[in-house]
Amino acid sequence: MTSFMLSGTNASKISSQLTHLRHQMGTPAVGMVLTLVVVCGESDQYDAVRAATEAAREHPSRILVVIPRDPSEPNRLDAEIRFGESTPGEVILLRLYGELTRHADSVVSPLLLTDTPVVAWWPSDCPEVPAADPIGMLAQRRIVDARSAPDSVKAIAGRARGYVPGDTDLAWTRLTTWRSLLAAAFDQPVAKVKRGTVEAVPGHASALLLAAWLGERLGAPVKVSDSSGPGLTSVKLVSGDGDITITRGDGRLAMLSRPGQPDRRVALARRPTSDLLAEELRRLDPDEIYAAAIQRLARTRKS
Amino acid sequence: MSRENPQPQADRPRAEELTATGTAHEGAVTTATAASIAGITEALIESNPLRDPRDKRLPRVAGPCVLVLFGVTGDLARKKLLPAIYDLANRGLLPPGFSLVGFARRDWEDQDFAQLTHDAVKEHARTPFREEVWKQLSEGIFFCRGEFTDDGAFDALAMMLKEIDETRGTGGNYGFYLSVPPKFFPVVVQQLKRTDLADGPGGSWRRVVIEKPFGHDLRSAQELNAITSAVFPESSVFRIDHYLGKETVQNILALRFANNLFEPIWNRGYVDHVQITMAEDIGIGGRAGYYDGIGAARDVIQNHLLQLLALVGMEDPTSFGADSLRREKEKVLKAVRLPSDLSLTTARGRYGAGWQGGEPVIGYTQEEGIPPDSITETYAAIKLEIANRRWAGVPFYLRTGKRLSRRVTEVAVVFQRAPHLPFSKDDTEILGQNALVIRVQPDEGITVRFGSKVPGTAMEVRDVSMDFAYGESFMESSPEAYERLLLDVLIGDPPLFPHQREVELSWKILDPIEDFWSTQGPPEEYPAGTWGPASADEMMARDGHVWRRL
Secondary structure (H helix, E strand, O other), X not given: OEEEEEOOOOHHHHHHHHHHHHHHHOOOOOOOOEEEEEEOOOOOHHHHHHHHHHHHOOOOEEEEEEEEOOOOOOOEEEEEEEEEOOEEEEEEEEEEEHHHHHOHHHHHXXXXXXXXXXXXXXXXXXXXXXXXXXXXXXOOEEEEOHHHOOOHHHHHHOOOOOOOEOEEEHHHHOOHHHHHHHHHHOOOOOOOEEEEEEEEOOOOHHHHHHHHHHHHHHOOOEEEEEOXXXXXXXXXXXXXXXXXXXXXXXXXXXXXXXXXXXXXXXXXXXXXXXXXHHHHHHOOOOOHHHHHHHHHHHHHHHO | OOOOOOOHHHHHHHHHHHHOOOOOOHHHHHHHHHHHHHHHHHHHHHHXXXXXXXOOOOOOOOOOOEEEXXXXXXXXXXXXXXXXXXXXXXXXXXXXXXXXXXXXXXXOOHHHHHHHHHHHHHHHOOOOOOHHHHHHHHOOEEEEEOOOOOXXXXXXXXXXXXXXXXXXXXXXXXXXXXXXXXXXXXHHHHHHHHOOOOOOOOOOOXXXXXXXXXXXXXXXHHHHHHHHHOOOOHHHEEEEOHHHHOHHHHHHHHHHHOOOOOHHHOOOOOEEEEEEEEEOXXXXXXXXXXXXXXXXXXXXXXXXXXXXXXXXXXXXOOOOOHHHHHHHHHHHHHOEEOOOOHHHHEEEEEEEOEEEOOEEEOOHHHOOOOOOOOOOOOEEEEEEEEOOOOOOOOEEEEEEEOOOOOOEEEEEEEEOOOOOOOOOOOOOOOOOOOEEEEEEEOOOEEEEEEEEEOOOOOOOEEEEEEEEEHHHHOOOOOOOHHHHHHHHHHHOOOOOOOOHHHHHHHHHHHHHHHHHHHOOOOOEEEEOXXXXXXXXXXXXXXXXXXXXXX
């Protein structure tokens, strides 16, 4: 991997340095499909970059990491350019000092790949309304993560307020395997579901979303109760024919039971952040099902 | 179809997948299909409240079912099928309760077959090995021992399947994968009929999967079809041509029909000729028994290359459903015409001893099991024409061969020269023809070749290539063709499988050529590691063309 540092620089210098480095490596044209802008603090930077580079193996991207530093220092932009074996795209770490911390978009905007989608990701702290954020305004897709918020439950319940099509939350992405399994269980006819329960460790944002989604789709009350984990541990739906349950005690292998059918074991492992991110990058259109789930969640929490 | 297909939404994601390479395109689609989506949504919500066509995160998952694999010890099963099943499970695309039954002569128990599967998966699977996935899969692995002629063995199989339905909840849905030589088809299919396995009770499905070769000429293909169609309806027969499961081959449709850039020039007004090539660097290996008497044209041109021709040459289908897609492919195959003088428009050869990639290799007639007086070809090149408004007068050249210089499969659409060049003759001396190349394997992608000015004070124009590599723009490893095709079988989604009518049309194209060749004695020899016999180059030269150097 090649790494190159520029301190006290600006976007146009970074840009020409990139072109120069690419010529030097002998790869002037690369088939990158999108720009991923990661906004995070210095302490989250390592894990976020690692997940983003992993995901870039499926979706070659230019990854721009925006790290706001001390706003009381004089204005300054430091850049670190990485590219080479570990990633098919490029990674540029941007460290912003002084007043520049509030004008990150002025650095990011000239570095976006031309005419390809832009995705913004806040792995930890995120703006109240991502679409109104200067960086968020540049992006078609805005990814946040309720799990990293200080109060995940409050965070996920408040998502509907600032929702703009194109927003998404990794707490929702974590549910895809569960939802897929539940949907498969309903592929054979099932009597009307009367009520349901989702069990998870206390304060689990995804559990609330899953309950909201099930409630919305099945038209039945679905409540959330606490268990000792890890993560989501079970879903139980009470229907006229009997119970449909999925239980997962170890975070890896689940048991599916349906009325009139033998119990079956199904792999249902928790997925690493890179997988979640890769899933998000696969579809860049607004997720209406997610919108319906957060709106229901907001409604039911209020009443 | 709806009776068979437990997931009515299966059609829509398919259309999405095939067309959605650009997002700008989506606006138009939204308005055009809004009405039909509303219809689908209602029907779907009624059948499964948790599914919604707008919910694109949920993958297409097969319904509960059993896959019965005949010929489990073969190379194909070990290297492709079993790993593909694991990869599907790993991606969460197999239903809970999915079961796999192996049928073979071996004196084995369930766990022996599980062990074979385990080893095959460890060695050949594309995705990483995960213990919990294996646990889920291995619980559903069973083995049934017997000969194909043994009634008792098939009675046992029927019993076993019934039991699996009860213990694993597979609901009487069975797929039978015949990974065995075609001579065993009649007996296996008859056994399935006798034991009532070919006919499921209402609400369940039975499907049979067969591999090429689909006969060796028109008559044998019809006979083969008579055997399967006597027992299974055409809609339950899935003929696997693994080329159609490849991402790049499906991308031909996306390239042509999702873009506005290429279609206007995709006709005789701009295209000079088309070259479709499948070159292999290997010899016949241990396949002497199968290969001798069959030859390159029957082995490759009849299925893979004519399917590629159909996809490149067809008109736009009204939808990406199986019916419309197959109808368009049939139309173009029906319009294929052979030139009148086959001696000038076909070429065949067989490899002699030589050097291939730095190693000395033996010739075809020295391979073990090949009679010295064999007249089988290992290289075949043919010229075809398509008699319709779009393609009249545009030759399609198809070539395939073994022990060529390297392994490559591609479709090259070569365009006409510019009608007028405002440069002096010296400036454009080395300028070739524009070409659009679809690289099928290896290094899947698309290349566009066009002229560009060489930097400097003189106006010199030279060919340059612009590359789109799949591996670079998407996915570290795209799903194997067999993964896609197996999933389509289990879901019951047939567009990627050739219909019997296509098989027969392809034989109608090839049979006259084979008849002609059979009167011509042994084929011309070419040294291994080269690009085929001289007669193939002469064939092109007569039309003023040359093969692309690959």
